[in-house]
Amino acid sequence: MILVFAEQNNGNFKKATFEAIHYASKIAQSAGTQVCAVVLGEAANLSLLGNYGAQKVIHITDARLNNLEAKAYSKAISNIATQENAQYIIFSNNNTSKAVAPRVAARLKAGLVVGATSLPNAEGVVKKSVFAGKAFAFVKMNSAVKVISLTPNSFGIEATEATAEVISQSIDFAANDFAVKVENVNKVTGIVPLGEAELVVSGGRGLKGPENWGILENLATELGATLACSRPVADSHWRPHHEHVGQTGGTIRPNLYIAVGISGAIQHLAGVNSSKTIVVINKDAEAPFFKAADYGVLGDAFEIVPRLTEAFKKYKASHA
Amino acid sequence: MKILVCITKAPDTTTKVAFSDNDTKLNEAGIQWIINPYDEWYSLVRALELKEAGVASAVHMITVGKADAEPVIRKALALGGDEAVRIDADSNDSFFVATQIANYAKTNGYDLVLTGKESIDYHNASTGAMVAELLDLPYITHATKLDISGGVATVNREIEGGEETNSCALPLVVSCQKGMAEARIPNMRGIMAARTKPLNVVAASADEALTSIISYEMPIQKQGVKMIDENNMDELVKLLHEEAKVI
Ligand SMILES: Cc1cc2nc3c(=O)[nH]c(=O)nc-3n(C[C@H](O)[C@H](O)[C@H](O)COP(=O)(O)OP(=O)(O)OC[C@H]3O[C@@H](n4cnc5c(N)ncnc54)[C@H](O)[C@@H]3O)c2cc1C
Numbered sequence: 001m002i003l004v005f006a007e008q009n010n011g012n013f014k015k016a017t018f019e020a021i022h023y024a025s026k027i028a029q030s031a032g033t034q035v036c037a038v039v040l041g042e043a044a045n046l047s048l049l050g051n052y053g054a055q056k057v058i059h060i061t062d063a064r065l066n067n068l069e070a071k072a073y074s075k076a077i078s079n080i081a082t083q084e085n086a087q088y089i090i091f092s093n094n095n096t097s098k099a100v101a102p103r104v105a106a107r108l109k110a111g112l113v114v115g116a117t118s119l120p121n122a123e124g125v126v127k128k129s130v131f132a133g134k135a136f137a138f139v140k141m142n143s144a145v146k147v148i149s150l151t152p153n154s155f156g157i158e159a160t161e162a163t164a165e166v167i168s169q170s171i172d173f174a175a176n177d178f179a180v181k182v183e184n185v186n187k188v189t190g191i192v193p194l195g196e197a198e199l200v201v202s203g204g205r206g207l208k209g210p211e212n213w214g215i216l217e218n219l220a221t222e223l224g225a226t227l228a229c230s231r232p233v234a235d236s237h238w239r240p241h242h243e244h245v246g247q248t249g250g251t252i253r254p255n256l257y258i259a260v261g262i263s264g265a266i267q268h269l270a271g272v273n274s275s276k277t278i279v280v281i282n283k284d285a286e287a288p289f290f291k292a293a294d295y296g297v298l299g300d301a302f303e304i305v306p307r308l309t310e311a312f313k314k315y316k317a318s319h320a
Numbered sequence: 321m322k323i324l325v326c327i328t329k330a331p332d333t334t335t336k337v338a339f340s341d342n343d344t345k346l347n348e349a350g351i352q353w354i355i356n357p358y359d360e361w362y363s364l365v366r367a368l369e370l371k372e373a374g375v376a377s378a379v380h381m382i383t384v385g386k387a388d389a390e391p392v393i394r395k396a397l398a399l400g401g402d403e404a405v406r407i408d409a410d411s412n413d414s415f416f417v418a419t420q421i422a423n424y425a426k427t428n429g430y431d432l433v434l435t436g437k438e439s440i441d442y443h444n445a446s447t448g449a450m451v452a453e454l455l456d457l458p459y460i461t462h463a464t465k466l467d468i469s470g471g472v473a474t475v476n477r478e479i480e481g482g483e484e485t486n487s488c489a490l491p492l493v494v495s496c497q498k499g500m501a502e503a504r505i506p507n508m509r510g511i512m513a514a515r516t517k518p519l520n521v522v523a524a525s526a527d528e529a530l531t532s533i534i535s536y537e538m539p540i541q542k543q544g545v546k547m548i549d550e551n552n553m554d555e556l557v558k559l560l561h562e563e564a565k566v567i
């Protein structure tokens with residue numbers, strides 16, 4: 001069996017989760033086996049996970065699992081992995097899986113690769129990005145059970161009409177499996193989290209001040225993109241810290257990264273240079289970012305960004 | 321309350337990476353090793369602050385590495401902390417590293433184990449979680465704030481799509497990131513003091529690595545930037561649609 005952790009939030013699944021299920025289904029196909037998705041916490045309509053390639057869904061309905069508790073999640077997933085005789089356990093690489101996947105791996109003495117960007121070959125070797133995107137490594141998992149955490153947007157999604165069989169199950173938790181108490185949750189809703197965004201519009205110190213972010217917000221809204229920023233922008237509190245990308249911020253891999261007024265320092269590139277396509281808008285022809293870009297526009301961002309927004313608007317109208 | 325801070329070395333971000341032996345080994349010749357930034361700026365400094373505030377009684381450091389990790393752990397000692405241990409082994413396998421740390425922590429008894437959110441070379445972001453599992457302890461990742469009072473930790477953490485405030489009784493393992501503390505620079509007194517602080521070298525316990533790196537590959541070079549006239553954004557949109565196929 002290929003097990004996949006299908007992370008949910010109030011019964012909603014993210015695209016990256018569907019991608020992980022689809023990835024699991026490709027491994028299952030080459031291994032001649034099936035995909036079982038594990039859902040933790042209260043959720044509905046789980047048979048639809050079949051659309052992405054799961055034949056079976058095991059649902060642990062326990063309401064205590066509605067919030068992330070690394071210890072309890074790991075126990076649940078490990079127990080199911082053993083019960084289902086899983087060869088592979090697949091996660092989508094994000095903050096949740098970083099708390100859970102390594103615990104599952106340690107529990108099962110399974111080799112773990114975090115941030116895989118390819119399917120495993122027959123020897124259990126996968127590719128991952130290392131040294132902040134400066135190179136790739138091919139890593140072999142030497143154990144019988146293997147755990148992979150997949151980089152979002154690295155594989156793609158295919159959907160069918162197929163549905164999955166849903167089985168409810170319970171896990172024998174101990175009291176100390178829920179040692180972490182959640183005192184307060186503050187979730188930003190409505191926008192795609194940066195780590196999974198396919199389109200990102202990012203601003204740097206070249207925008208001069210927080211009051212000038214309106215032009216980027218308009219562009220992002222027009223595109224349906226998520227906003228990001230360089231470190232000095234977050235450090236000066238022009239933008240919230242969760243938008244900061246780079247070596248000390250988030251690492252992202254969108255299809256399109258539009259960098260506005262960002263010089264392209266190596267520590268910034270570390271977080272974004274795996275983006276599929278990079279557009280750089282900068283008034284300095286010598287800005288290092290142009291060397292890492294696919295498309296460049298030389299000039300004043302305050303004039304160019306509104307023009308680009310208009311151009312997208314026109315494009316959308318003609319492709320509606 | 322005793323704190324164990326996990327410190328690893330990492331190549332300075334401006335280092336050019338290169339490989340040798342048919343792309344199977346990292347070429348370490350030109351590499352400048354630094355303390356992994358998350359370990360230095362966030363977990364270590366926060367541990368020191370907790371000691372200065374009288375909350376922690378001792379701050380110990382551990383690194384799993386060969387002799388080339390020694391300058392890095394000395395620098396960490398120069399920032400503060402009481403003593404350090406180096407487990408003499410080199411491995412990129414998180415399970416191996418976590419086993420070494422967990423064994424040491426078990427025999428020496430710590431109330432709090434801190435790690436960085438990830439290492440900036442292999443980005444495993446796994447060691448802390450594995451240490452927690454091996455010690456059967458709760459684990460909080462991506463912490464941006466950590467306070468301790470009456471044996472209970474209050475932690476702000478970044479979760480998928482937002483933030484959470486957690487509380488948890490010690491002992492506990494926490495991975496730290498930006499927000500936790502402000503970076504410090506070692507001063508002369510710290511550097512002098514570090515010379516006489518204990519740095520014990522201990523042999524690794526035999527434990528298997530569950531993963532191994534087979535080879536490396538450099539990314540395909542960008543073909544070179546295509547410049548678009550600033551007055552022709554329709555052209556850019558067209559290229560993004562037809563050539564790059566991203567919209
Ligand atoms: C250890 C370490 C870790 C770091 N981590 C990170 C990190 O995670 N993320 C990060 O981003 N940085 C990080 N940095 C900082 C990094 O080195 C750079 O200082 C930072 O990325 C610069 O931000 P910037 O490009 O916004 O600003 P600047 O370097 O000031 O660049 C501003 C750019 O805007 C352009 N510009 C100005 N006006 C206009 C205009 N009107 N129209 C168009 N363009 C204009 C300028 O030509 C310039 O290229 C780190 C540094 C260190 C030492």
Ligand SMILES: Nc1ncnc2c1ncn2[C@@H]1O[C@H](COP(=O)(O)O)[C@@H](O)[C@H]1O
Nearest residue numbers: 326328384435436438439444445446447
């Ligand atoms: N070799 C090591 N020795 C000590 N601590 C380590 C080692 N490797 C990783 N860590 C700790 O675990 C954190 C996450 O690293 P990683 O799981 O390798 O991404 C680092 O920030 C360190 O705090």
